[in-house]
Amino acid sequence: MSINLNLEEVLERMAHHGWRRTPAREAVVRVMLGTDRALQVHEVYQRATRYHPRIGMATVYRTLEILENLGFVQKVHAGECHRYYPTPPGHVHPLVCLRCFRVQNFAGDNSLGSLKAHLESQTGFHIQGHLLQFFGYCETCWQEMQGGAE
Amino acid sequence: MSINLNLEEVLERMAHHGWRRTPAREAVVRVMLGTDRALQVHEVYQRATRYHPRIGMATVYRTLEILENLGFVQKVHAGECHRYYPTPPGHVHPLVCLRCFRVQNFAGDNSLGSLKAHLESQTGFHIQGHLLQFFGYCETCWQEMQGGAE
DNA sequence: GTTACTGCAAAAAGTTTGCAGCGCC
DNA sequence: GGCGCTGCAAACTTTTTGCAGTAAC
Numbered sequence: 001m002s003i004n005l006n007l008e009e010v011l012e013r014m015a016h017h018g019w020r021r022t023p024a025r026e027a028v029v030r031v032m033l034g035t036d037r038a039l040q041v042h043e044v045y046q047r048a049t050r051y052h053p054r055i056g057m058a059t060v061y062r063t064l065e066i067l068e069n070l071g072f073v074q075k076v077h078a079g080e081c082h083r084y085y086p087t088p089p090g091h092v093h094p095l096v097c098l099r100c101f102r103v104q105n106f107a108g109d110n111s112l113g114s115l116k117a118h119l120e121s122q123t124g125f126h127i128q129g130h131l132l133q134f135f136g137y138c139e140t141c142w143q144e145m146q147g148g149a150e
Numbered sequence: 151m152s153i154n155l156n157l158e159e160v161l162e163r164m165a166h167h168g169w170r171r172t173p174a175r176e177a178v179v180r181v182m183l184g185t186d187r188a189l190q191v192h193e194v195y196q197r198a199t200r201y202h203p204r205i206g207m208a209t210v211y212r213t214l215e216i217l218e219n220l221g222f223v224q225k226v227h228a229g230e231c232h233r234y235y236p237t238p239p240g241h242v243h244p245l246v247c248l249r250c251f252r253v254q255n256f257a258g259d260n261s262l263g264s265l266k267a268h269l270e271s272q273t274g275f276h277i278q279g280h281l282l283q284f285f286g287y288c289e290t291c292w293q294e295m296q297g298g299a300e
Numbered sequence: 301g302t303t304a305c306t307g308c309a310a311a312a313a314g315t316t317t318g319c320a321g322c323g324c325c
Numbered sequence: 326g327g328c329g330c331t332g333c334a335a336a337c338t339t340t341t342t343g344c345a346g347t348a349a350c
Contacts, residue, residue, distance in 0.1 A: 057314095128248065
């Protein structure tokens with residue numbers, strides 16, 4: 001969720017696209033606004049039940065799909081499966097902690113633009129997009145892993 | 151599969167790691183050596199049956215896991231699901247056609263190295279790796295799409 | 301002769317769909 | 326009041342696991 005938006009703004013923008021405002025959708029939006037980590041779908045579901053106990057998994061899937069299509073959340077490919085995290089403002093890429101899945105965003109490398117142009121002329125491909133992620137361990141997790149806990 | 155390796159070389163390297171040479175594994179290796187596209191697991195399975203008709207899906211999964219761990223094949227995240235393609239030699243990244251899933255590899259952007267160092271000092275993350283892919287349409291598919299088909 | 305490997309089938313995990321009732325606009 | 330949305334359950338897809346027979350070394 002663009003971290004510069006609040007609950008009302010997101011719901012309003014959804015409304016502009018014809019999506020009704022419901023307690024279930026509000027719950028999912030709250031969850032995504034309130035996380036600094038990439039979440040698996042079942043984690044989104046669990047957290048959403050705090051705001052709307054009777055929400056179902058299907059609704060979570062459907063709402064995440066809407067939010068993704070509107071550009072409010074994004075998928076991250078972390079190891080085994082994919083996770084969702086709020087889309088930050090600007091053209092940035094995620095740096096994901098492989099242990100706690102906290103996401104740190106960094107500014108898009110502007111060399112990718114020229115690389116894209118270069119690739120298009122070299123290969124004849126018509127490029128539609130790219131995927132850039134870094135993986136590692138955040139300072140906190142790194143310390144804890146060194147401490148033998150792992 | 152590293153395109154500069156042949157069947158014997160791959161099987162030999164697997165043997166070095168203690169993996170036995172079997173018809174099923176040979177079939178999967180042949181499939182991966184013979185593709186220029188990223189394949190879904192069921193596509194690998196279908197093609198493998200040409201070499202070894204009684205092969206099972208479970209064996210395909212198990213063999214792809216071995217090949218991935220040894221670095222002979224890689225996953226690509228293309229839209230809906232992930233696909234496997236042979237690891238090319240050198241440090242390169244995939245440019246994937248969204249229609250036919252042909253993979254064109256390009257040389258790793260060396261600016262990523264300095265970006266990594268920059269990110270580590272900025273964020274405190276200990277970076278383990280990165281994921282860079284471009285998506286688009288190859289010239290052939292682009293022409294066919296313009297032609298009104300699709 | 302051992303032990304790793306296989307194919308099969310069943311289980312598990314992840315995701316989508318159908319639908320009747322509810323509640324948003 | 327109409328229709329979009331929901332939760333539930335069932336279906337479906339993808340991946341993993343258990344196991345007894347088979348074959349590689």
